Amino acid sequence: MIGFFFTTLLLSLHDPRQGLRQIQALNRPGGTEMVALLLMAVASALLMQLSLQILPMPEGSPFTALFSTPFVTAGLQFLTLLLCAFLAWLVGGWFGGRGSFADAVLAIAWLQAVMLAIQLVQLLALVILPVLSSLIGIAAVGIFVVLLSNFIAEIHGFASPVKVFFGTVLTFLVSVFVLTMILAPFIPSEYLPREL
DSSP states (O other): OHHHHHHHHHHHHHOHHHHHHHHHTSOOOTTHHHHHHHHHHHHHHHHHHHHHHHSOOOTTOTTTTTTSSHHHHHHHHHHHHHHHHHHHHHHHHHTTOOOOHHHHHHHHHHHHHHHHHHHHHHHHHHHHOHHHHHHHHHHHHHHHHHHHHHHHHHHHTOSOHHHHHHHHHHHHHHHHHHHHHHHGGGSOGGGSOOOO
């Protein structure tokens, strides 16, 4: 199973759509997608806590409370991944995509698994060679964009990942705006921009 994971991970980096097809082809019981998403959220939380041990957040950071415990971090991570899967399914469906919600959940879970592997390499580089860690971090952003666009295109049967990319950017901007409007009343005043 470990060999399959690494082989498929490398395939996903080389040919994202084929890599996702390998994951989709696995014989799995119903509900496995959500379990996989939850496991990725827990793994992300543990890796985040390990990262904070190596590189703590500055004093007074507004994100300190969000990452105070692995449970809080895992919960937030799971909700974020679930929201991404929901939007990938919903918005893709609006544009004629054929993918199911389960397909979207599986795609986001696998995307997170690949990104976690890259983050682990980045964390090791941070300890050994910090400059290399920064380069891996920059590359990781590009890899994330390519994988996300191709994965969404694959589950919905879209031909062009480039069009999916622009749709994803627009969806992200709208989502951030809506979430900001919803959460603004709950943000402490000390973290809001000060008037000039």
